[in-house]
Amino acid sequence: MIPRLTGLLTAAFLVLPGLAQAIEIEEVTSPGGIEAWLVEDHSIPFVALDIWFMGGASLDPEGARGAVHLMTGLLEEGAAGMDARAFAEAVEGMAAGFEFDVYRDALTVSARMLTENRDAAADLLRDALIEPRFDEDAIERVRGQVLSIIEGDARDPDEIATATLNGLAWGDHPYGSALEGTRESVAALTRDDLVAAHDAVLARDRVVVGAAGDITAEELGLLLDRILGDLPAEGAAMPEMADYALSGGTTVVDFPSPQSVAVFAHEGIARDDPDFFPAFVLNQILGGGNFNSRLMQEVRVERGLTYGVYSFLGLSEYGQTMGGRFSSSNELVAEAIAVIREQWDDLAANGVTDAELEAAKRYLTGAYPLRFDGNGRIAGILAGMQADGMPVDYIATRNDQVEAVTAEDVRRVAQRLLRPEELHFVVVGQPEGLDPSN
Incomplete structure (x- = not known):
């Protein structure tokens, strides 16, 4: 490695x-x-x-x-x-x-x-x-x-x-x-x-x-x-790659609560994929965790269906996902799921605006230096870079790679990566309008 x-x-x-x-x-x-x-x-x-x-x-x-x-x-x-x-x-x-x-x-x-x-x-x-x-x-x-x-x-x-x-x-x-x-x-x-x-x-x-x-x-x-130095030279064989076995749909786990928790995902993208940086920017626009994201605007701000919703790139070594999480009252969960699927589909079909792209880049590049706020944090970042197979100059080039992403890059990768029909939602609660037998 x-x-x-x-x-x-x-x-x-x-x-x-x-x-x-x-x-x-x-x-x-x-x-x-x-x-x-x-x-x-x-x-x-x-x-x-x-x-x-x-x-x-x-x-x-x-x-x-x-x-x-x-x-x-x-x-x-x-x-x-x-x-x-x-x-x-x-x-x-x-x-x-x-x-x-x-x-x-x-x-x-x-x-x-x-x-x-x-x-x-x-x-x-x-x-x-x-x-x-x-x-x-x-x-x-x-x-x-x-x-x-x-x-x-x-x-x-x-x-x-x-x-x-x-x-x-x-x-x-x-x-x-x-x-x-x-x-x-x-x-x-x-x-x-x-x-x-x-x-x-x-x-x-x-x-x-x-x-x-x-x-x-x-x-x-x-x-x-x-x-x-006294550790053994070799340990156990590393794990095999994981096969993603889930297709689109909804699974409901009955749980007595006035509110439901929902997580959702489909297959994602590896950290060393050439399209990683466009996917990284895409995820920030879709649901990166701030109020400028599509999901926050459409699910929370416009419709009031949740206090918070976000998307993520799951970058585990032996299997990757793209998905997200939200919670909502039982009577609103089904509508929130429908809106999330719509946004997934819209981004895949139509890409992003120039304003969305620039806002995402500004956030991602501006927030990055804040991570280097002490020797403890820096030591962890250095170990993580090596674990991910990054080059030693990654810190210096990372923001340039974010800035180089174009709207066309995001559109192309959205068409490749976002598959709304393959999104699977797991809902824990007693949501209305969703069959717990699914």
């Missing part, structure tokens, strides 16, 4: 409108061969690391759904010679911070540490990643927390809608089920399952690293070998 480098580092200088100074991204290869992108900033004695292990919860083995999620929750519950309490006290005593999260396609580690005790903090992080204890009392405590999440999601109409759509769309692929697992699968997980999940995910062949702050390229290389 990431090109091999022949030297220690190369650099790209990136200037964004709205930023006070240039961002210099250095491509670093550690002595042990671990690659990272770095933005040096010596103004504060602090460094942020984002370490991502690609594959994430989609690497759950068959019959052990939720293993990677539960394992991730245990990484800060004791390591090497320290139990959970001792580990937490050691991290706090150094004014360091570690966050471990898992998603469909990646397990992410965000580390924040002071320069003065950087090596000692790195040793703690190394122990958490390479020598987690998986003590039985910690397993049962975190298992209980996960089961509470699952129980809560079973009563949450938003979560029910998402889970139903994913199950219908992706079937037996890991995308088709919640990464937390089910009550039954989580209850059945053993310590051996967690050790196997750890070995499957935490390996050097799927790691990307973003770093920002008070550290040089040479120091970062040594630090990465210190933290990650």
Whole structure:
């Protein structure tokens, strides 16, 4: 996914409108061969690391759904010679911070540490990643927390809608089920399952690293070998591509509430598709989340059918969607669905106006520099860029690529991407005028 480098580092200088100074991204290869992108900033004695292990919860083995999620929750519950309490006290005593999260396609580690005790903090992080204890009392405590999440999601109409759509769309692929697992699968997980999940995910062949702050390229290389060098070279095979199995229509899940939640989708577009930027601008115009979008204007402002509606590009690694979400009172849901289908159809047939295009570009380019508001955010952006296979100069060229999109590009991609007849709506509630048997 990431090109091999022949030297220690190369650099790209990136200037964004709205930023006070240039961002210099250095491509670093550690002595042990671990690659990272770095933005040096010596103004504060602090460094942020984002370490991502690609594959994430989609690497759950068959019959052990939720293993990677539960394992991730245990990484800060004791390591090497320290139990959970001792580990937490050691991290706090150094004014360091570690966050471990898992998603469909990646397990992410965000580390924040002071320069003065950087090596000692790195040793703690190394122990958490390479020598987690998986003590039985910690397993049962975190298992209980996960089961509470699952129980809560079973009563949450938003979560029910998402889970139903994913199950219908992706079937037996890991995308088709919640990464937390089910009550039954989580209850059945053993310590051996967690050790196997750890070995499957935490390996050097799927790691990307973003770093920002008070550290040089040479120091970062040594630090990465210190933290990650003892991980296995290879983990489990990456997931297969997911087959999208859903056709157009409506599914109603009965839920006793005066309001319904609706999610909707059809197949989407990959991040590396040549038409991605026109699709990106198209989505902003259609339902990008502000009041200038077609969906907000037509569904909320003009008709008062909802407080909010938005569309999205779902850019998961092994299967993509385009869709959206809204909620409305039960008596208005059917009309809102009809209006959304009409807007989908109108954009596909007629494209966008010059005014819509310029407003979308202005928003997308103007908002982008605001993301770079600290070393922690920058480290995460650098890791995400690598995970998505972006070039090192992406930050500098991104707004130019948005600006280059024409109305004809959007019209062409809308005709390719928007398929109103294939939109499938999942509605959770007791909507009027929609048959719950569908």
